[in-house]
Amino acid sequence: MNAPSTPAPGGSPAEREPKSSGFAAEFKDAVTLRAFGLVLGGLLVQLAFVVSYVGAFHSPTPHRIPVAVAAPQQASAKIVAQLNALDGDPVEATAAPSTAAARQWVLTRKADAAFLFDPNGTEDTLLVASAGGPSVSQTATQIAQKIEAGQKRQITVTDIRPPNTGDGRGMTSFYLVLGWVIGGYLTATIMGMAAGARPANRQRTLIRLAVLVLYAVASGIAGAVVVGPVFDALGGHFWALSGIGTLVVLASAATALALQTLLGLAGTGLVILLFVVLGNPSSGGVYPAPLLPAFWSAIGQALPPGAGTTLVRNTVYFSGHAVTTAVWVLAAYAVGGAVLAWAASWRNEKRNLDAPSADAETPPQATPAV
Structure with missing residues (x-):
């Protein structure tokens, strides 16, 4: 029998290597450059959220509210000239034939x-339609009442x-x-x-x-059930709302999938920036476009939250006009x-094929003699 081998002086290499310990080492291990970048990104998104919502809502001011004027020739x-000459251009008056x-x-x-x-x-x-945005109807009423008082006239407001x-x-x-929008991008x-x-x-x-399409259909129907049969908030348009919901969810989910496939984690941040930070305050849900500052008014209908809100409102209350x-x-x-997601995944495939394998880059190790 061979005698057991005696450990080399100083112990094994692992035992001889000094072990780092203490708060400084733990801090260095926890606060990596990647972690710092993610925290900084979260702070920037938070600040953008505050700036966007406060910027859009802090001082709603009427600007070019479309008003029809019916009066003798x-x-x-x-009247049209007087309305369009008001300071700040609060309304945009147009003569109606009757x-x-x-x-x-x-x-x-x-x-x-x-x-x-x-x-x-x-x-x-004054005829208004508060279903299209109560804040605009109230603002138009206030403007009309102020003008009429100055002319020693009275105004009757009718919500049609x-x-x-x-x-x-x-x-x-x-x-x-x-x-619908949040559900779409969260699922993706x-x-x-x-x-x-x-x-x-x-x-x-x-x-x-394909899975997102099925999810969008289910989500559209579920949303229509909630606002229809469950709460009777937007009743009488079940299948129309189901179709709209499917389109809204798919728009949100497909865009999120594309940006995440293309940009990775940064794509998720971009989705939140577009749909939540910018999309929600500019959508017209709280204040319609004529009451928003120019930037938010300009982008609102180009993003899914604004387009979806307009589509639902005008379908339910205005017989599908202006949709x-x-x-x-x-x-x-x-x-x-969908197209961008497919193209981005194709790009990923090409990158993987073009990248040299780890085995090809690593030289073969010599086999120790026995």
Whole structure:
């Protein structure tokens, strides 16, 4: 029998290597450059969130609220000129050929309010449709009352399309779309996280898109059930809302999948920036475009939250008028996101094929002699 070997002086290499310990070592191990970058990114998103919401909502000011003016020909041009000459351009007045036409303009979303002048008396009428945004109707009313008081006249306000009883202040459309948008990008994000560190290839991307389509259909129907049969907030439009919800969710999910496949973790941050930080305050859900600052007013209808809110409101309350742009915007995000996700996964495949394998780069190790 061979005698057991005696350990070399000083112990094994692992035993001879000094072990770092203490708070400084733990801090260095925990606060890596990547961790610092993620925390900094979170801080920037938080600040952007505050800046965007406060910037959009801190001082709602009317700007070019579309108003139809119905008056006799000799008075119409004068009233339109007076309204358009108001300081700050709070309204954008246009002469309507008749009272019926002015009313129709409000119901088809060509105007937010209609001013009906009575040439035979001192009491005029303002038609509003608060279902399209109560804050705009209230602002138009305040402007009309101020002008009429200065002219020694009175104004009667008639709301020709108020929100449903279960819709409160007409905010259900916004909250419904908000839920659809968040659900879409969260589901896409969760699917990406569940895949681990492997970059998505084309086959996997197509599978994820197919799953997202099924999820979008289920989510659209579920949302329509909640606002319809459950709470009766937007009742009577079940299948229309189901279809809109499917499109909104798919637009959000496909865009999130594309950006995450293309940019990785940074893509998730970009999705939050577009859909939450910028999309929600500019959507018109709280304050419609005529009350928002120029930047938020300009971008609102180009993002899914704004396009979705407009599509739901105008479908439920205004017989589907003025929805074409919103449909095209949502379809562009859904189709464009799917195409971009597939293209990004194809790029990932090419990168993986072009990258040299780890085995090819590592020289073979010499086999020790026995």
